[in-house]
Amino acid sequence: xxxxxxxxGDTIPPSALPHAKxxxxxxxxxxxxxxxxxxxxxxxxxxxxxxDSKKNAIWVENNGGRYIPHPSDLIIATILSSHPExxxxxxxxxxxxxxxxxxxxxxxxxxxRPILLPGSLVYARIASTPSSTHLTSSSSSSSxxxxxxxxxxxxxxxxxxxxxxxxMVWDISLGFARELLKKGDGVAGIEGVxxxxxxxxxxxxxxxxxxxxxxxxxxxxxTVRVGREIVEADGRRRGSEWGRGEMGFR
Amino acid sequence: xPREAEPSLNERxxxxxxxxxxxxxxxxxxxxxxxxxxxxxxxxxxxDVRLGKTRVIARISAEVVAPYPDRxxxxxxxxxxxxxxxxxPAFEVGRYTxxxxxxxxxxxxxxxxxxxxxxxxxCIIAGLKCFFIRADVHIIDHDGGLVDASCIAVMTALQHFxxxxxxxxxxxxxxxxxxxxxxxxxxxxxxxxCITFSYYDSGEIVLVDANxxxxxxxxxxxxxxxxMHGEVCQISKFGGTPVDxxxxxxxxxxxxxxxxxxxxxxxxxxxxxxxxRDVGGLMAELSAENER
Numbered sequence: 099x100x101x102x103x104x105x106x107g108d109t110i111p112p113s114a115l116p117h118a119k120x121x122x123x124x125x126x127x128x129x130x131x132x133x134x135x136x137x138x139x140x141x142x143x144x145x146x147x148x149x150d151s152k153k154n155a156i157w158v159e160n161n162g163g164r165y166i167p168h169p170s171d172l173i174i175a176t177i178l179s180s181h182p183e184x185x186x187x188x189x190x191x192x193x194x195x196x197x198x199x200x201x202x203x204x205x206x207x208x209x210x211r212p213i214l215l216p217g218s219l220v221y222a223r224i225a226s227t228p229s230s231t232h233l234t235s236s237s238s239s240s241s242x243x244x245x246x247x248x249x250x251x252x253x254x255x256x257x258x259x260x261x262x263x264x265x266m267v268w269d270i271s272l273g274f275a276r277e278l279l280k281k282g283d284g285v286a287g288i289e290g291v292x293x294x295x296x297x298x299x300x301x302x303x304x305x306x307x308x309x310x311x312x313x314x315x316x317x318x319x320x321t322v323r324v325g326r327e328i329v330e331a332d333g334r335r336r337g338s339e340w341g342r343g344e345m346g347f348r
Numbered sequence: 349x350p351r352e353a354e355p356s357l358n359e360r361x362x363x364x365x366x367x368x369x370x371x372x373x374x375x376x377x378x379x380x381x382x383x384x385x386x387x388x389x390x391x392x393x394x395x396d397v398r399l400g401k402t403r404v405i406a407r408i409s410a411e412v413v414a415p416y417p418d419r420x421x422x423x424x425x426x427x428x429x430x431x432x433x434x435x436x437p438a439f440e441v442g443r444y445t446x447x448x449x450x451x452x453x454x455x456x457x458x459x460x461x462x463x464x465x466x467x468x469x470x471c472i473i474a475g476l477k478c479f480f481i482r483a484d485v486h487i488i489d490h491d492g493g494l495v496d497a498s499c500i501a502v503m504t505a506l507q508h509f510x511x512x513x514x515x516x517x518x519x520x521x522x523x524x525x526x527x528x529x530x531x532x533x534x535x536x537x538x539x540x541x542c543i544t545f546s547y548y549d550s551g552e553i554v555l556v557d558a559n560x561x562x563x564x565x566x567x568x569x570x571x572x573x574x575x576m577h578g579e580v581c582q583i584s585k586f587g588g589t590p591v592d593x594x595x596x597x598x599x600x601x602x603x604x605x606x607x608x609x610x611x612x613x614x615x616x617x618x619x620x621x622x623x624x625r626d627v628g629g630l631m632a633e634l635s636a637e638n639e640r
Binding site: 188215262263265267318319325 | 353354355357358359360362365369373375
């Protein structure tokens with residue numbers, strides 16, 4: 099539902115705002131927009147403007163910057179170190195570490211918890227972030243760090259989350275990761291990936307919102323092929339020089 | 349303090365496994381360079397080198413100074429490297445990483461101390477006046493292969509640069525501006541280039557032009573500087589596991605082929621740039637006819 103491309107500083111005309119079915123629902127401003135009272139909304143990022151009349155929300159889709167943790171995002175984290183109660187993980191380089199409690203794995207007890215070495219990968223969900231703790235009642239922690247979990251908080255099932263064994267990780271842009279993880283594309287964005295890869299190949303994959311894709315297609319050659327196809331699709335989508343030159347198959 | 353991104357265990361294992369099966373994660377052959385692109389600035393002596401996603405800009409400038417008192421007959425040539433935080437968050441202004449020190453030392457050894465530039469030709473009046481040629485290397489984007497890319501950048505920029513012409517009459521020196529006299533190219537004795545070899549499994553697998561991820565997972569590197577006639581200017585190996593002498597010998601053979609292709613590529617690009625600048629030749633410049 100992209101209607102127009104915005105540049106930083108552009109004001110949004112009232113006609114572009116979503117027409118909410120329920121007039122009592124307040125308008126939600128997403129990333130890239132700021133509100134100047136009383137009625138002016140300006141963009142501070144460049145990108146296409148998206149609106150959602152059901153949620154009465156409006157945001158700018160921007161494919162850049164660093165990943166900022168947000169509760170219930172699926173991410174691929176790297177274990178940095180192990181502590182008595184939890185693992186310290188990194189979501190993206192040069193950002194503060196996050197916590198993954200030892201007991202937030204499926205059927206983990208103090209004796210049966212998975213032992214993960216530094217450098218291992220886990221597919222996890224963001225349970226809480228420092229700014230969100232006062233909003234979500236479910237998380238009782240008041241830690242100043244972002245917390246991860248590998249189980250569904252209510253069912254205690256893994257739902258595909260947990261340590262990732264073997265395979266290879268590829269870096270993609272944040273916008274592409276969001277697109278792959280769109281709602282209705284199943285767990286881990288596999289349907290989204292398949293749209294870009296084409297049929298006829300079996301592989302396991304997990305898409306992290308922090309701009310990482312984990313792929314395991316059995317053999318080295320197939321994994322490289324699938325991974326590079328994903329990276330190439332990202333390059334084509336961006337349409338700039340990222341998709342040119344050395345990205346081609348040889 | 350920014351922390352450099354360490355590749356995960358999965359990535360390390362996968363890269364090793366793939367290399368044992370003669371596959372690289374970006375689909376290249378083990379002895380293939382990434383795509384090399386050169387772009388010349390409007391000014392002489394400015395070159396923008398892209399090696400895959402690595403990007404380096406070199407710029408040459410000249411000024412007239414007094415020579416060092418112990419080297420009265422030599423001009424001065426220095427290479428300065430600058431790692432911009434734009435290239436990678438691991439680089440900080442004012443804090444020298446080992447990468448930066450290694451890069452500047454290698455360039456120093458490969459280009460300056462192998463006397464690629466004839467410094468004696470930079471002397472104007474012995475002991476009084478000489479040219480000071482300065483090469484500034486700016487790292488704009490870092491995806492591995494910094495040494496190779498920087499060396500290509502400096503060598504190309506030096507060949508692209510033109511210094512102002514001078515004439516000496518007794519003690520009087522005249523330095524002609526660009527309009528008065530055609531500036532002259534620097535006198536080069538040879539054109540050395542650096543080729544970095546990354547090795548895994550203690551020399552069983554040898555790679556050319558590793559990207560950043562491959563650099564982070566390798567066991568060690570060997571940097572060979574060589575000119576297109578096969579004269580080795582330097583071999584450096586900083587740390588890492590020991591390498592067999594025969595592997596090293598093989599590396600020099602591969603390096604020679606790479607240096608020859610890259611040197612030819614640089615020559616072609618320089619000639620093309622010459623043609624672009626020289627529209628219509630001298631006749632067009634001398635003509636007084638106006639465009640109508």
